[in-house]
Amino acid sequence: MSAPDPQPVRISSVPVQLQALEPLLQQVHAAVGDVPALLATAEEIGQTAPMPGEGNTAKLWELLASVTAVDVAAGRVLEPHLDALAILSQSGIETDTTGAWGVFAAEGPGMKLEAKRTANGSFVLSGSKPWCSLAQLLDGAVITAHLPDNGGRAAFAVNLKAPGVTAETPAWTSRGLQEIPSGTVHFDNVPAIPVGGEGWYFKRPGFAWGGMGVAACWLGGAVAVARDFAAALTRAAANGREPDQIALAALGEIDRILNATIGHLAQTAERIDAGEAYAGEPDAVDADGDNPDDASHDNPSPWSDALRVRGTVAAAVERVQTLVTQNLGPGPLAFDEAYGKRMADLSLYIRQHHAMRDDAQLGALTLKGDRSW
The missing domain is CATH 1.10.10 (Arc Repressor Mutant, subunit A)
Incomplete structure (x- = not known):
């Protein structure tokens, strides 16, 4: 398709x-x-x-x-x-970035990755980290770990080929993203280079920017699904089956959704590059990524922009998928490999969005004054 x-x-x-x-x-x-x-x-x-x-x-x-x-x-x-x-x-650190890299910042019940300082002042990591996509194939990763003194977290650059790194082969039964299994990685006194110090990873504006980069990927998936739909309608018309009003209404709604979403991303990107997105030192979520800090008109949170973008794109993806599947029915899901793969991959990928929990974060920031209306 x-x-x-x-x-x-x-x-x-x-x-x-x-x-x-x-x-x-x-x-x-x-x-x-x-x-x-x-x-x-x-x-x-x-x-x-x-x-x-x-x-x-x-x-x-x-x-x-x-x-x-x-x-x-x-x-x-x-x-x-x-x-x-x-x-x-x-x-600003200098480290070898040769090869393919990942970012592992997830936490999981019963698992903890700890950073310990050695006698010579360097750090080693020990423990386990869940949701490490493609860890067996990557050369390095930026990984968050708990610090020994106060339980805070910091980021570290780690060579995943170093002795002491063991990547599990996960029981990845998902039909979506089948080639991107995410399993647990175990660390046993693995050398690690500090990246930015305690809390820096979460408090930097780049944390929000990275979250919006993921949303850009989701948007690309939605555009591809919309293109699949438009192509299917065009082929049907060429074969003598003109789209009915329901199909045209669905395509029109998809066009509205995607244009509005793309416009939102373009505007946000422009504000980021112009330095207009945040006045003063930006606040962010806490180390667990759950609770927003104080924000106001004078000191807005970069994470509020990320929550708006991610929520807007996630809603767009889900609505586009619904409209397309309702109109095209089960046929392409059952028999079109590229379309079925895209739908399955995108459905799993979009679940990185936390839906109403993310809206609750945004609502808390909005209530504290971080809004333009």
């Missing part, structure tokens, strides 16, 4: 700028299902990709959305690699 030639997703660039992405998207298309090839492509992209907050945030999000529109799993491979490079750049 998908168009044979991958097409970029436009957020703010002019068409001629987007054309530069086409050879890369062809390369991604050729590597679909081949994770080592996708990781190699991610490494290549990382050498020239823009970083958030440095003047080309919209172009970064176009890149992420465009790759994900080709294949959701490809976007799921690329996004954490670029995020890790951005985190390391923002921290």
